[in-house]
Amino acid sequence: MRLNAIPLVTALLPVLAVHVCYLLAAGQGHVSWCFPYFPDCVSISATGRHAPERVLFRTAIIPTSVLMMVYWKLSLEWLKALGTHMPHLNGAMMWIGMIAAVGLFIYSSVLGEVGELYRQQRRIGMILFYIFTFLAQLLMTVQVAAVVGRGRATVSLPVFRGLLACSGLVATLGAMSLLSWAFYDDYRRYEDAFEWGITLLILAHTFVTYFAWRRSGFRAGFTVSDSVRSKDGSIT
Numbered sequence: 001m002r003l004n005a006i007p008l009v010t011a012l013l014p015v016l017a018v019h020v021c022y023l024l025a026a027g028q029g030h031v032s033w034c035f036p037y038f039p040d041c042v043s044i045s046a047t048g049r050h051a052p053e054r055v056l057f058r059t060a061i062i063p064t065s066v067l068m069m070v071y072w073k074l075s076l077e078w079l080k081a082l083g084t085h086m087p088h089l090n091g092a093m094m095w096i097g098m099i100a101a102v103g104l105f106i107y108s109s110v111l112g113e114v115g116e117l118y119r120q121q122r123r124i125g126m127i128l129f130y131i132f133t134f135l136a137q138l139l140m141t142v143q144v145a146a147v148v149g150r151g152r153a154t155v156s157l158p159v160f161r162g163l164l165a166c167s168g169l170v171a172t173l174g175a176m177s178l179l180s181w182a183f184y185d186d187y188r189r190y191e192d193a194f195e196w197g198i199t200l201l202i203l204a205h206t207f208v209t210y211f212a213w214r215r216s217g218f219r220a221g222f223t224v225s226d227s228v229r230s231k232d233g234s235i236t
Contacts, residue, residue: 003074003220004213010067011207015200017060018044024053036196043192044199045122049112058108065105071206072097075140078218082154084143093143097136103128130198134170137205141167144212154216159208166205173198 022042025031030050034041048057076094084090107125110118141163148160177194180187 002214003078003218004210006067006071006074007206007213008210010064010071011203011210013060013067014064015203017056017064018047018199021047021053021057024056025050028053037193037200039189039193041192041196044195045111048108054112057111061108062105065101065108068101068104069098072101072136074218075209078213078216079140079143081218082143082147082216084146086143086146089139089143093136093139096132096139100129100132100136103132130174130202133202134167134174137163137170137202138167140209141205155212156215159212159215162208163205163212166201166208170198170201170205173201 022031022036025042025047026033028050030053031042031046036042036044048054048061072094075097076090079090079093080087103125105125107122107129110121110125141160144155144160144163147155148157173194177191177198180190180194184190
């Protein structure tokens with residue numbers, strides 16, 4: 001069973017959902033009409049605070065958080081199958097990615113709820129998702145770099161460059177966002193645009209792994225141990 005559909009759905013489902021939610025929210029008058037990747041627009045959270053778009057947001061993002069948990073577990077197995085030589089980094093990547101997925105689950109579960117407690121939970125969830133996802137993706141990129149450096153054809157150079165570009169751009173936008181927050185008085189004008197851009201790049205990294213898994217032939221299968229078969233071939 002080929003597994004490359006997992007990163008494909010994990011990347012595309014939230015991208016489609018948040019953009020459709022924005023269109024619904026703008027159509028309902030809950031947010032203004034603008035281009036989310038430009039300054040002076042709206043946050044991603046604003047696209048899922050009110051009904052009916054809140055229903056779609058949760059319906060898509062909560063399953064996405066579960067898919068991300070599956071994705072990071074499979075990513076561990078994929079790197080092991082590639083023959084990476086740093087198993088501790090593989091395990092760290094998986095657990096960091098799991099924490100990020102839990103953060104996304106917390107955030108999406110309480111989005112739209114009113115109260116200071118829910119606001120704190122959303123903030124914690126967002127911090128966990130962005131920081132830990134970036135760290136997990138960085139660890140994956142480092143491991144893939146080692147495979148490519150050994151001349152393994154299971155991961156192509158363009159795919160590795162795609163992973164590296166996504167990680168590098170996330171780091172760049174993150175640094176720009178922090179510097180703007182620290183030194184620019186009108187940071188609020190650009191904060192939401194940074195959020196949209198970083199989110200898209202994080203999901204783009206997951207999307208690129210679809211091509212990596214497909215090229216490497218990453219798949220799963222079901223087997224039964226020969227030791228439990230009787231002489232006539234039946235399972236005992």
